Amino acid sequence: MKLGVLFSGGKDSSYALYKARNEVKVLITLDSKNKDSFMFHTPIDKVQELSKKINLPLIKVKTEGRKEEELEDLKKAIKKAINEYQIEGVVTGAVASTYQASRIQKICDELEIYCFNPLWLKNQEELLREIVELKFKIKIVKVAADGLDESWIGKVIDKKNLEKLIVLSKKYRFSISGEGGEIETEILDGPIFR
Amino acid sequence: MILVVKVNEFELHDDEFVKPVTDLLENFKVVDYREISKKDLDEAEKIIICGTALKDNKYFENLDKFSWLKNFKKPVLGICAGMQIIAEVLGYKIIKNKKIGVFENRYHLHSFSVEGFDDKLEIMNFKGYLFHPEVLNKELIREFALG
The missing domain is CATH 3.40.50.620 (HUPs)
Incomplete structure (x- = not known):
């Protein structure tokens, strides 16, 4: 199709x-x-x-x-x-x-x-872990949540930053997948690039 | 073991209509509705028939694959298309009724419903929800699994 x-x-x-x-x-x-x-x-x-x-x-x-x-x-x-x-x-x-x-x-x-909608209702942590596992290079371009200061802008979500984000999302109770606009991202590289 | 019956025609819909249901279960097996065996039915303690996409009505052409429902005595839950399948096999009439979106905290995504029933069905060992409980009413699936 x-x-x-x-x-x-x-x-x-x-x-x-x-x-x-x-x-x-x-x-x-x-x-x-x-x-x-x-x-x-x-x-x-x-x-x-x-x-x-x-x-x-x-x-x-x-x-x-x-x-x-x-x-x-x-x-x-x-x-x-x-x-x-x-x-x-x-x-x-x-x-x-x-x-x-x-x-x-x-x-x-x-x-x-x-x-x-292949990501529908997906566990947010699982979603980000899969993206990182698949070697997508994702950059944070905008943040809007308590617990996320401007130092996050420009950072790539690698394994280390993902763990930090998970801890912060639990502490400050924001959606780690950024569904509510808490984190906006941009893809830099990944398996969809030819 | 809960047997989770997949109704969707396209694999790309698995993550949307099957996985959100199995994410709420512990001991389950997923099987395509065209491949259910007698062994699957014997081993299942309960059965959940999943829903599918608005435009995906292929299962209507294959309702004979659900004829096992007629003599099945264990608990069966039908979600959306699953409820319509149960009703159709049991002899109820399917009518056009399009509803998309959240109404009274229930997420609806259907083009049809069952004549004489609102958005729920309960007949003997059969239960049906016309809405998708896996979206906003997860407790209904957990209750069915544990009850």
Whole structure:
């Protein structure tokens, strides 16, 4: 089945891409002006460059990021992927957000395509351990949680930093996978690069 | 041992519809619905039939693979598509009813439901949830496993 991945350049969509890798034909990115969007990860400035390294074409659609309008923009982007790359399904990196997941499910349903969420409800620690094990090189680009100061920005999540993050997430009770925007990440290298 | 019956057509859906259920269990075996053996049924203490994706209705064409349900006496839990399968095999009518999202703290992801039932079903040894308890109501799966 030909698939498109909703790709932000962060760790979750990169890992979702890895899981579906043999069937992925295109990356789909929403460039949101709203830095606090519940739907889309920001910043996404490296996505163009990443699509070249991954060797997959990119569909990038701009959105103002207003709550329901951004869903229409996402629908447009997916429609474009259906028309240009004949995709029959979309893959997302949704882990725990029912807000995000159900909205994407509705769009896929309206467009009569499959929706795949291979990281759905995954244990957050397990998720990060797998990513590190698979030798993804993931850099932290934004932090927003008690217990995470600015010194974390620019750090790569290697085994040592992962252990430190696990300890901090338990102490300060934040989501280690960054599902609530506590940590934003960017992929530098990994098994999806060709 | 709890036998976890996988209904999804595509392997890429395993992590979304099967793993979140097995993550809540201790002693289980996963089997594709087309490959259930008599030995699996004999060895299982209970059975959970998982759900699948909105567009994935392949199992409707293969309902004969669930005919074992008719004479099965041990506890069976059906999640979403699993509940629809139980109902259909037991002779109830499936009707169109699309619901996607969180309603009253339950995560729904279905295009059909069972005529005469809301989002739950309880008939003899059979139990069904039309919503996905593994998302927001994990205790329901744990209760079934331990009860």
